[in-house]
Amino acid sequence: MRLFQPTTGVKIRLIVLLMAGVALLAIDRRYDHLGAARDFIAKGIYPLQLAVQVPSQFVATSAEFVQDQLALMRHADTLKHENLRLRARLQRSQSLENENTRLRTLLRSSARLSQKVQISELLGMDMDPFRQRLRIDKGEGNGVFVGQPVLDAHGVMGQVISTSSDAAHVLLISDPSHVIPVEILRNGLRTVAAGIGRADTLQLRYLPDHSDIKVGDELMSSGLGGRFPSDYPVAVVTEIHKIPGAPFLEVYARPRALLDRAREILLVWDEAATTGEFAAADPG
Amino acid sequence: MLHIRNVWVIPTSLLVALMLMITPMPAWAIPFRPDWVALVIIYWSIALPKNFGVGTAFGIGILADVATDTLLGQHALAYTAMSYIALLEHQRLRVAPAIQQAFIAALLLLVHRVILLLISGLVGQHPHSYSLYFAPVLISAALWPWAFSLLRALRRRYRMT
Numbered sequence: 001m002r003l004f005q006p007t008t009g010v011k012i013r014l015i016v017l018l019m020a021g022v023a024l025l026a027i028d029r030r031y032d033h034l035g036a037a038r039d040f041i042a043k044g045i046y047p048l049q050l051a052v053q054v055p056s057q058f059v060a061t062s063a064e065f066v067q068d069q070l071a072l073m074r075h076a077d078t079l080k081h082e083n084l085r086l087r088a089r090l091q092r093s094q095s096l097e098n099e100n101t102r103l104r105t106l107l108r109s110s111a112r113l114s115q116k117v118q119i120s121e122l123l124g125m126d127m128d129p130f131r132q133r134l135r136i137d138k139g140e141g142n143g144v145f146v147g148q149p150v151l152d153a154h155g156v157m158g159q160v161i162s163t164s165s166d167a168a169h170v171l172l173i174s175d176p177s178h179v180i181p182v183e184i185l186r187n188g189l190r191t192v193a194a195g196i197g198r199a200d201t202l203q204l205r206y207l208p209d210h211s212d213i214k215v216g217d218e219l220m221s222s223g224l225g226g227r228f229p230s231d232y233p234v235a236v237v238t239e240i241h242k243i244p245g246a247p248f249l250e251v252y253a254r255p256r257a258l259l260d261r262a263r264e265i266l267l268v269w270d271e272a273a274t275t276g277e278f279a280a281a282d283p284g
Numbered sequence: 285m286l287h288i289r290n291v292w293v294i295p296t297s298l299l300v301a302l303m304l305m306i307t308p309m310p311a312w313a314i315p316f317r318p319d320w321v322a323l324v325i326i327y328w329s330i331a332l333p334k335n336f337g338v339g340t341a342f343g344i345g346i347l348a349d350v351a352t353d354t355l356l357g358q359h360a361l362a363y364t365a366m367s368y369i370a371l372l373e374h375q376r377l378r379v380a381p382a383i384q385q386a387f388i389a390a391l392l393l394l395v396h397r398v399i400l401l402l403i404s405g406l407v408g409q410h411p412h413s414y415s416l417y418f419a420p421v422l423i424s425a426a427l428w429p430w431a432f433s434l435l436r437a438l439r440r441r442y443r444m445t
Contacts, residue, residue: 010337010338010368010371013337013338013339014338014364014368017338017339017342017360017364018361018364018365020342020357021342021345021357021360021361021364022357022361023357024346024355024356024357024360025355025356025357025358025361025403027356028355028356028357029355029407034356037356038350038356041346041347041350042350045302045347045350045351048299048302048303048306048351049306049351051303052303052304052306052307052308053308055307056308122308124306124307124308125308125314126314126352126353130404130409131354131409133353135353162353169353176409177408177409
């Protein structure tokens with residue numbers, strides 16, 4: 001007794017779909033033609049993405065709501081103090097920046113202009129050993145562009161890899177396919193920090209075994225490659241292994257940014273980079 | 285395709301599963317997230333093989349690809365293949381005891397996961413550790429009996445036969 005057997009119709013449909021799937025994969029991998037289609041579908045499922053935010057946001061808001069008055073006042077107090085401290089530091093850095101601009105004009109090199117930042121909130125994240133990515137709630141409509149650097153309050157987080165009209169995907173520096181050029185704050189030694197698929201670890205590649213590097217060294221973005229602004233904290237060296245016979249050290253570092261905990265992130269518009277391009281295009 | 289009542293229950297359940305797939309979770313829990321969409325696809329494949337086909341599995345796969353920003357076609361291929369096997373075996377699966385069903389569901393989920401892994405591998409994304417990569421297979425299979433009874437209750441409630 002056979003109630004159902006795969007009719008040729010089902011088989012043909014299967015084969016057509018499998019071929020369509022493979023074709024989609026190939027096109028999506030090689031070309032950009034599917035961006036519009038992806039954007040269209042993304043707009044359709046955007047309400048779903050917003051809806052799934054509701055429970056966790058509700059928990060967060062109600063947790064804030066039920067905090068007692070005293071705790072809130074204490075919280076406000078610490079924030080006031082911190083604000084004061086930061087303002088004092090800002091004044092100092094303002095004068096340093098002025099001095100820096102003056103010296104740079106003296107040296108006739110391009111001045112670094114101020115950077116515009118915008119706060120964005122996380123829509124979701126995707127942290128498995130393959131992919132370390134975030135979804136954020138700002139997109140093309142807010143001026144977000146592919147390749148834009150993303151920071152949190154502690155350091156560099158990653159870069160934007162795709163945008164739709166009101167959301168964007170961010171590739172974190174811990175993604176196995178991501179590498180960021182860095183330099184050691186102490187001595188300016190340049191290297192690259194690659195992600196290995198874990199939010200708490202980066203690997204420093206191609207450091208010869210006599211390199212001057214210590215546990216605790218601060219790694220700053222070097223700005224080489226032109227993707228990330230220079231001199232932002234990236235990571236701290238945590239482990240150094242010398243492997244006998246191997247030409248390179250095995251060095252690990254812990255990212256400064258709270259890659260798996262941050263809720264608000266900063267998008268940076270590096271105006272120096274754009275004016276730099278203009279300057280390069282027009283030497284006169 | 286036969287005409288049945290309340291056919292909207294199928295796409296709705298798939299969309300709810302898709303929402304669970306992208307619900308924010310604490311970072312430590314994410315590697316263990318069950319594959320809800322796969323469970324729902326397996327259920328409808330064996331329960332209503334005449335109304336649920338590889339095409340629907342492909343469509344929800346495309347949505348999953350956009351929602352999780354994977355290559356277009358990655359989830360679609362994996363779900364299509366998984367759904368086809370479930371459709372072939374739906375008679376045996378439907379009458380099997382729960383434990384046996386869960387076991388076969390695990391095999392189907394494994395097929396799905398391996399296809400995802402192969403495609404990721406082909407485009408050069410290798411996982412740093414494989415130990416956790418197959419955790420969702422076991423967790424989803426363990427949840428199968430509950431998913432099954434929930435969806436069956438839905439199907440009976442809306443008298444979809």
